Amino acid sequence: MPSSPRNRIGEVYGQLTVIRGSERRTKGGNAYWWCRCSCGREREVPGDKLSHNTKRRKPTVTACERCARERQIEAVCKKNDREERQRRIDAQQKRKELIGVVPDRWLSLPLTDAHARELKQTLFFRGVRCLRGHIAPYRINGGCLACSGQTPSAEAWSEMS
Known part of the structure; x- marks a missing residue:
């Protein structure tokens, strides 16, 4: 059983605000989080894609799919x-x-x-x-x-x- 993820509810990443956790996990064991975009749409995002680090090499998610496009x-x-x-x-x-x-x-x-x-x-x-x-x-x-x-x-x- 993987460890419980740190609580990210209320944190803001770009246009996304984390609103609740999800039951899903990535293959690496990272938790998914439900996030609400500033436009009102919701998106399920893996925790390893939520980051404030701008110099990071891995891609980050900062908006819903439509706003990102x-x-x-x-x-x-x-x-x-x-x-x-x-x-x-x-x-x-x-x-x-x-x-x-x-x-x-x-x-x-x-x-x-x-x-x-x-x-x-x-x-x-x-x-x-x-x-x-x-x-x-x-x-x-x-x-x-x-x-x-x-x-x-x-x-x-x-x-x-």
Whole structure:
């Protein structure tokens, strides 16, 4: 018979508050605890997954399944927003260097593929070279327009003018 677990009732771990013990045990003998999330849902959590230690290598449970999933999605969205903001800043800087080198209509295109989707357009211009060395607009679902033969690259354009 395993030893009785320490009483965790009332302790708070992230958004979870321990409300009562459970009869279940893990294979290692740890007790399960019923916890209530700040949103009101209840979740049964093994005692070894409840911890305040942020440096610990084992995963911890700090919210009900739905809140945990929402927080995970939120974190990914924040990271993607930060990266998209930086891509737009980089594209604006590259465009400043290309004024007079590329057609003006290219400079009026959206900055990134995400920006083009927001504006419901299919083309964007970042001002960077493709893998084959062209400086040309891109399609949001494809590659460089110069690679596909739809438009000349900036080098060819400047030779024509």
